[in-house]
Amino acid sequence: MVSGAWFVLTRLCRDRSAMIGLILILALVLCALLAPVLATHPDDLFELHPAKRLRAPSAEHLMGTDRMGSDIYSRLLFGARITILIGIIAVGASLVIGVPIGLLAGYYHSWVSDLLMRVSDIFLAVPQVVLAIAIAQTLGPSLPNVILALSVTYWPWFARLVYAETRSLQNEVFVESTAALGASPFRLVVLHVLPSIASPIIVRASIGMGFTILTAAALGFLGLGPPPPTPEWGRTIAESREFLPDAWWYALAPGLAIFLTVMGFNLLGDGLRDVLDPRLRRDRGRG
Amino acid sequence: MADLLSVRGLEVEFVTDQGVARVLDRISLRIAPGEVVGLVGESGCGKTTLARSILGILPMGAARVRGGEIQFKGRDLLREDPRVVNEEVRGRAITVIPQDPFTSFNPLFTVGAQVMDLMKWKSPHRAVAARTQRRWPAVLHRYPRTRYRADRAAVLEALRAVHLPEPERALGRLPHEFSGGQRQRLMIAMALLPRPDLVIADEPTTALDVTIQAQILRLLRQLVKERGVSVLFTTHDLGTAYEICDRVVVMYAGQEMEAAPTGVFFDRPAHPYTRRLLESLPSPGGEIRDIPGEVPSLIAPPSGCRFHPRCDYATTECRADRPAERAVGGQHRVHCFHPLGSA
Amino acid sequence: MTETPARYGPPPLLELRELARHFPIRNAFGRRIGWLRAVDGVSLDVWPGETLGLVGESGCGKSTLGKTVMGIFTPTAGEIRFLGEQIGRLRGAARRRVAKHLQYVYQDPGASLDPRWKIRRLLHEPLIIHTTLPRAERETEVQTILRAVGLPGAHLDLYPHELSGGQQRRVGLARILTLHPRLVILDEPTSGLDVSVQASVLKLFRSLQSTFALTYLFISHDLAVVRMMCQRVAVMYLGRIVELADTTALFQTPRHPYTQSLLAAVPQIGGRRVTQEFALEGEPPSPRQMPSGCRFRTRCPIAVARCAAEEPALREIAGQQVACHLA
Numbered sequence: 001m002v003s004g005a006w007f008v009l010t011r012l013c014r015d016r017s018a019m020i021g022l023i024l025i026l027a028l029v030l031c032a033l034l035a036p037v038l039a040t041h042p043d044d045l046f047e048l049h050p051a052k053r054l055r056a057p058s059a060e061h062l063m064g065t066d067r068m069g070s071d072i073y074s075r076l077l078f079g080a081r082i083t084i085l086i087g088i089i090a091v092g093a094s095l096v097i098g099v100p101i102g103l104l105a106g107y108y109h110s111w112v113s114d115l116l117m118r119v120s121d122i123f124l125a126v127p128q129v130v131l132a133i134a135i136a137q138t139l140g141p142s143l144p145n146v147i148l149a150l151s152v153t154y155w156p157w158f159a160r161l162v163y164a165e166t167r168s169l170q171n172e173v174f175v176e177s178t179a180a181l182g183a184s185p186f187r188l189v190v191l192h193v194l195p196s197i198a199s200p201i202i203v204r205a206s207i208g209m210g211f212t213i214l215t216a217a218a219l220g221f222l223g224l225g226p227p228p229p230t231p232e233w234g235r236t237i238a239e240s241r242e243f244l245p246d247a248w249w250y251a252l253a254p255g256l257a258i259f260l261t262v263m264g265f266n267l268l269g270d271g272l273r274d275v276l277d278p279r280l281r282r283d284r285g286r287g
Numbered sequence: 288m289a290d291l292l293s294v295r296g297l298e299v300e301f302v303t304d305q306g307v308a309r310v311l312d313r314i315s316l317r318i319a320p321g322e323v324v325g326l327v328g329e330s331g332c333g334k335t336t337l338a339r340s341i342l343g344i345l346p347m348g349a350a351r352v353r354g355g356e357i358q359f360k361g362r363d364l365l366r367e368d369p370r371v372v373n374e375e376v377r378g379r380a381i382t383v384i385p386q387d388p389f390t391s392f393n394p395l396f397t398v399g400a401q402v403m404d405l406m407k408w409k410s411p412h413r414a415v416a417a418r419t420q421r422r423w424p425a426v427l428h429r430y431p432r433t434r435y436r437a438d439r440a441a442v443l444e445a446l447r448a449v450h451l452p453e454p455e456r457a458l459g460r461l462p463h464e465f466s467g468g469q470r471q472r473l474m475i476a477m478a479l480l481p482r483p484d485l486v487i488a489d490e491p492t493t494a495l496d497v498t499i500q501a502q503i504l505r506l507l508r509q510l511v512k513e514r515g516v517s518v519l520f521t522t523h524d525l526g527t528a529y530e531i532c533d534r535v536v537v538m539y540a541g542q543e544m545e546a547a548p549t550g551v552f553f554d555r556p557a558h559p560y561t562r563r564l565l566e567s568l569p570s571p572g573g574e575i576r577d578i579p580g581e582v583p584s585l586i587a588p589p590s591g592c593r594f595h596p597r598c599d600y601a602t603t604e605c606r607a608d609r610p611a612e613r614a615v616g617g618q619h620r621v622h623c624f625h626p627l628g629s630a
Numbered sequence: 631m632t633e634t635p636a637r638y639g640p641p642p643l644l645e646l647r648e649l650a651r652h653f654p655i656r657n658a659f660g661r662r663i664g665w666l667r668a669v670d671g672v673s674l675d676v677w678p679g680e681t682l683g684l685v686g687e688s689g690c691g692k693s694t695l696g697k698t699v700m701g702i703f704t705p706t707a708g709e710i711r712f713l714g715e716q717i718g719r720l721r722g723a724a725r726r727r728v729a730k731h732l733q734y735v736y737q738d739p740g741a742s743l744d745p746r747w748k749i750r751r752l753l754h755e756p757l758i759i760h761t762t763l764p765r766a767e768r769e770t771e772v773q774t775i776l777r778a779v780g781l782p783g784a785h786l787d788l789y790p791h792e793l794s795g796g797q798q799r800r801v802g803l804a805r806i807l808t809l810h811p812r813l814v815i816l817d818e819p820t821s822g823l824d825v826s827v828q829a830s831v832l833k834l835f836r837s838l839q840s841t842f843a844l845t846y847l848f849i850s851h852d853l854a855v856v857r858m859m860c861q862r863v864a865v866m867y868l869g870r871i872v873e874l875a876d877t878t879a880l881f882q883t884p885r886h887p888y889t890q891s892l893l894a895a896v897p898q899i900g901g902r903r904v905t906q907e908f909a910l911e912g913e914p915p916s917p918r919q920m921p922s923g924c925r926f927r928t929r930c931p932i933a934v935a936r937c938a939a940e941e942p943a944l945r946e947i948a949g950q951q952v953a954c955h956l957a
Contacts, residue, residue: 176702178755182726523825
């Protein structure tokens with residue numbers, strides 16, 4: 001596996017847009033990790049300075065101040081933490097739910113698989129935003145609830161992908177022959193099928209991060225996300241609405257942050273797809 | 288009698304990720320009018336590449352013709368204007384029966400539509416298009432009523448000649464409604480409709496069951512002999528070459544090794560490779576004899592005679608130079624410094 | 631259903647009784663409109679130490695038969711007894727245990743290797759599944775088997791794609807041999823291979839048979855190969871066995887019209903040209919719409935009225951089993 005990862009990295013370096021994506025994501029991670037260090041006004045998470053409200057970007061406040069007088073730049077950095085958290089947990093949860101379901105549905109050819117796929121179709125049909133609103137109404141707007149809404153609606157994408165890949169892999173000779181050797185379904189699925197379909201899962205996870213973060217921002221914008229004073233990016237944009245177009249920096253900063261983050265994940269995902277799927281199969285194939 | 292087709296010194300290279308593969312090494316081949324020539328060899332020997340070179344359908348970009356000539360009815364196919372070759376030679380004077388009957392038809396169109404499309408361009412009733420006409424887009428070329436009717440009658444006649452049941456109804460059917468054997472019959476009919484001089488049959492029975500193969504081989508031989516058509520029949524199955532060919536040429540790793548009339552080829556082969564090949568054919572109740580070693584890579588092939596690493600009789604000569612053609616008797620020719628049965 | 635027990639020590643390794651495997655044919659709406667009777671009542675025995683050939687053309691069901699015996703398909707009807715034990719109805723873990731003694735070689739054994747696993751891990755796997763041997767002992771076994779198929783120990787650290795096709799084939803075989811199976815089903819092992827490569831592969835099979843005391847069920851459409859490798863041959867047509875005899879007898883005096891046509895169709899270098907005399911016309915009927923009575927009657931040169939009315943059973947004539955009213 002290690003050699004595989006190295007191989008991927010070297011190939012990825014040749015793809016300029018994928019490198020850009022990787023850099024953007026690394027920047028995001030750095031911002032989140034080092035937020036207390038990089039922030040110019042770390043206390044502005046909680047403190048209010050009404051006197052300094054709505055100031056344009058300057059040397060002191062790199063991206064200006066918001067309606068509470070807090071430094072937007074600093075709050076943005078801390079917002080990165082929330083963004084990453086939502087992305088990782090939501091996509092992670094979707095993986096943990098969706099992949100096993102997809103594997104089961106793909107491996108078995110009975111009513112079990114039909115049932116699982118119909119269930120995933122049902123979840124797929126639910127619009128994320130609507131479900132999030134429903135959850136927020138019943139359980140109250142908060143960070144965990146956003147993550148819940150996202151996970152619950154995103155796992156079918158993984159389930160479908162894994163189902164399709166598992167089904168097509170079953171026709172591969174090595175799967176059939178290992179089964180003929182007496183391998184149990186567990187061994188087949190976990191040790192043989194799963195590693196073979198890891199590539200498309202990774203690609204989808206990367207793109208899914210972008211998608212999830214965008215949706216999370218939308219939910220935050222609608223007020224369904226973590227309540228203030230949490231510096232969530234979507235909420236910040238919502239706050240900025242009434243002050244546009246005068247306080248242009250107020251919306252631009254979080255908007256740009258979201259844009260760059262999502263684009264970063266998409267570029268990386270595309271790059272990974274190009275590197276992982278056809279070439280690995282070609283190079284690892286026969287002859 | 289002048290040869291119909293004469294390939295001399297043909298050299299073809301393929302550019303691959305791992306380097307340049309020297310796929311054909313100064314190949315020569317002669318086909319007389321009305322002759323069925325078998326081109327045999329194992330995978331990688333270059334027989335398909337040779338067939339494609341004659342047709343001019345080598346993969347663009349990857350394949351390079353380095354030298355040699357292909358003389359067909361007085362013109363060098365490698366040096367003529369490709370558009371002229373496409374119009375007058377390909378599909379008309381030289382036709383093809385491809386290997387895999389299951390993928391050679393467009394699955395979306397009826398057989399009739401596909402055959403009549405062939406006839407629109409390559410019917411023997413159609414005059415060769417003038418230079419100016421060739422540049423028109425395909426849509427503008429008309430298919431006159433009278434010629435259409437004549438062609439259709441010829442098609443039905445051809446389908447009857449290949450024993451395809453219910454030819455009229457067959458034209459209205461889609462390819463998947465026919466079995467492999469029936470599709471090959473169709474391909475044979477289509478290959479013979481333009482009244483070609485040479486038919487290139489590229490392993491036409493490899494994908495068929497042995498009883499169907501026997502029917503197809505019989506049909507093919509009968510039809511070509513009736514019409515005096517020459518055939519270049521490539522195969523890796525020596526048995527089918529024995530059945531249908533007048534003369535057999537064997538290739539190995541891009542070089543020709545031996546050429547002889549069929550009876551002589553199988554009875555008294557002169558080249559060590561030919562003999563080894565014949566010995567490794569399954570024989571009842573016997574010892575299994577294989578050829579030690581493996582087929583060489585064409586990117587760094589052995590020097591001189593490419594078979595020398597696996598040959599029992601190899602000497603320094605064999606490593607140094609490619610043996611020139613030597614006559615062993617009449618039509619029997621060999622490329623070997625130590626042909627069997629000689630001193 | 632008596633074979634010649636005196637020649638091979640009793641009991642038979644494998645016994646098939648009226649084995650059948652049918653596939654449903656569904657229309658566009660998923661409704662079943664008929665059955666594809668790929669294997670339709672096959673009975674035969676395989677004796678320890680022999681190589682039994684199973685020949686036929688495409689669609690005759692020989693591959694399906696091999697896969698059904700192996701358990702890749704479950705039987706629709708009939709019995710499979712292996713080492714005296716009924717295995718046709720076994721499922722799950724019990725069926726998987728049978729794999730230790732009954733194995734199956736694909737046409738391309740190299741394709742049976744997971745491209746992401748190293749050779750060492752691939753060869754340990756069968757032992758991990760079926761035995762409780764500790765790692766060190768497994769390693770010794772693996773090394774022994776690797777030597778037996780003629781590969782160097784260094785290959786253990788490579789991936790399949792780093793080996794040549796021939797070497798991959800040997801690894802595929804080694805994987806099966808680690809279990810020391812009693813019966814190995816070979817499914818078209820030489821299809822598509824060049825003549826000289828085919829000779830090497832057959833040589834390998836022969837040497838492995840003597841080293842490991844294997845019994846082979848040799849499925850192939852190539853009659854010349856079967857004649858060389860097998861002591862007995864069964865001929866299949868549209869899901870049933872039409873003739874079963876010792877190899878020499880079958881090739882010298884074929885009794886079933888289909889066997890006769892089959893043999894007549896095979897080119898024989900140095901002999902008469904098949905194409906001059908070959909008489910069998912037409913194509914096999916679709917397995918979805920089988921003719922009544924004898925399945926071969928639509929193409930049979932000597933069919934009579936009885937052939938349409940009654941399906942012939944396998945009966946013994948001078949030491950050969952033939953399913954024909956007129957033999």
